[in-house]
Amino acid sequence: MSGADEQGDVGTARPLNMIQALNEAMDICMARDPDIVVMGEDVGYFGGVFKATEGLQRKYGKTRVFDTPITECGIMGVAVGMAAYGLRPVPEIQFADYIYPALDQIVSEAARIRYRSAGEFIAPITVRSPFGGGIFGGQTHSQSPEGIFTHVAGLKTVVPSTPYDAKGLLIAAIEDNDPVIFFEPKRIYNGPFDGHYGRPVTPWAKHPAAMVPEGYYRISLGQAKVVRGGGDVTILCYGTMVHVVSAVVEDMKIDAEVIDLRTLVPLDIQAITASVQKTGRCVVVHEATRTSGFGAELSALVQERCFHALEAPVERVTGWDTPYPHSLEWAYFPGPVRIGEALKRVMKD
Structure with a gap:
């Protein structure tokens, strides 16, 4: 029940917010596996709308971290094809509210390809997406659609709550041979509390779960x-x-x-x-x-x-x-x- 499943050579722990932890997880995975590619709207030069992919394109180049057109069904369709070919794509859907145009590709293709092909093809795809409210994003930037994906056989669904877990779980998700929907609660990207609950804003730097080890570790799904x-x-x-x-x-x-x-x-x-x-x-x-x-x-x-x-x-x-x-x-x-x-x-x- 502890959930810890550390592997590899971890180093000194230091405080990170959740965005930094996610970025570090992708960086570590890309350095270890040249088949991992990051793709999505504005994830390249701009580094993502929340800066979760900042610096990755400069480090790994435009063929491994690249911007896509504004077409979620296209992003997922390309990701499924890449996965069937042998790559390990990590597509970002900019907000979970935008994921609906990609449902057919996720549900009918990614979730079923292992079964439809009798194991000949797999879909090692990790779909990252900020979800939930708390940033006054309105109706089309604040939804929590996890129940849709937990209903689909063949998909895994992950929701971290701390920087430590975000890094370890994302590494495990990227290394998994089945498609994973990785929902990131954007309300706590930078800190776990807010004034609405009777507390001042608390940055992650003062929270024990923000102490994230350097290097590689994973938390089993x-x-x-x-x-x-x-x-x-x-x-x-x-x-x-x-x-x-x-x-x-x-x-x-x-x-x-x-x-x-x-x-x-x-x-x-x-x-x-x-x-x-x-x-x-x-x-x-x-x-x-x-x-x-x-x-x-x-x-x-x-x-x-x-x-x-x-x-x-x-x-x-x-x-x-x-x-x-x-x-x-x-x-x-x-x-x-x-x-x-x-x-x-x-x-x-």
Whole structure:
């Protein structure tokens, strides 16, 4: 359940923000494997809209780090062809909201090529994309579509919550022989907290999970991390919500076990069931809309596997079932009030 799977020659740890950690992961992978290429809108000379690929084109050249036209279906179509040919493409979709034109290429081609070809071809593609709200990006720059991809057999879905995890998980994703959707919570690119939750902005430099070792290490996909141990209630979360939940638990002084899932597919079911069987209570928190969100799958899994241990119904705290409300962004997010109410409900008996 620790999730650590370090390999290689790691060096001194130093504080990085998530963007720097992601950049370093791509840099290390490209230096180790000449078949890795980075592609997407503005990822080359400009270094990406959030600067996650800054400097990579200067270091590796325009044939390995290159800009593409504004056509997500084209980006993914080329990536699938490259992968079938033997390369390991790392396409960036500039915002997760733009990924929908590429769905057919991702779902019908990348996710199925291993099975359709009886293993003759694989799709070692890592699709990086900033997702979620928190930067006042409006309806077309703030969505959380992870539930769409966790539904598709053949895809893996990863959501890091810290710079340390971002680097180790991205290296593991790039080295994986199956397609990985790697969603990056852009709200915490530069720091884990914000004033809306009763705290000043805290830069990653002051957070222990921002201490990122130099050099190569990886975190195996499918291993959750116990962020905070506890005995009264299990809270399942990922991405930005890990930090929101941790702040709420600290404020409420609850003996809660906070589990950062880190990868949604493959899912660390063993870590989840072990925790819920210990605590007897479970709350699921995610930013995406409630109906058919990944929280519904988590709730069903907990009920199926831990029914006799449960002391209360599983609670979900999520975004609202509405198109993303730009002007009411902060009311949309699961925050201290709604998370606190859910915790009180499951712990009242």
